Amino acid sequence: MFIEGEDPKLLDSVNKVKELWGGRDFKVEFTKSPKELVRSWKEKGGKVVHLTMYGINISSISRELIEGLDNLLIIVGAEKVEGWYYKEADYNVAIGNQPHSEVAALAIFLDRVYKGEEINVLFEDSKLLVIPQEAGKKVIRVDRR
Incomplete structure (x- = not known):
């Protein structure tokens, strides 16, 4: 994940989540130049989805297109995204054409890409596991020695 600017507290928070819930391959990198990141990504053959x-x-985008996308840089902007990003993106994709949460948009897009299978992922390096149940919470600590 690339984030414009720098936020050490965010990095600490992500690292704590990774420590308990797994996902050691997940990295956060800060960038001072998101436009250069987009240019570089495209030069290396990657595709940009905004x-x-x-x-x-998203319902108008064919399944073949979504499944065929590889090496994606997904841009999730907030209010007042510069027009440059719309022009540089290979695909400008809407989850809906009303104001919505950026996090929700990313979740729905990834759900389409992964065909719902991301909810079944268990990281091998997790220390905690949620045990699904109808009521209450059950979390167990896993000893992976």
């Missing part, structure tokens, strides 16, 4: 309420509705 999630925006102004894009083509």
Whole structure:
């Protein structure tokens, strides 16, 4: 994950989540130049997907297109995204054409890409596991020695 600017507290928070819940391959990198990141990504053959309420509705994008996307840089902007990103993106994709949560947009997009299978992922390096149940919470600590 690339984040514009720098936020050491965010990095600490992500590292704590990884420590308990796994996902050692997940990394956060801060960038001072997101436009250069986009340019570099495209130069290396990657595709850029910009999630925006102004894009083509995700339901209009063919399954073949979503499944065929590889080496993706997914841009999730907040309010007032510069027009440059709309022009540089290979795909401007909307989850809906009304204001919505950026986190929700990313979750729905990834759910489509992974066909719902991401909810079944268990990281081998996790220390905690949630045991699904109808009521209450059950979390167990896993000893992976």
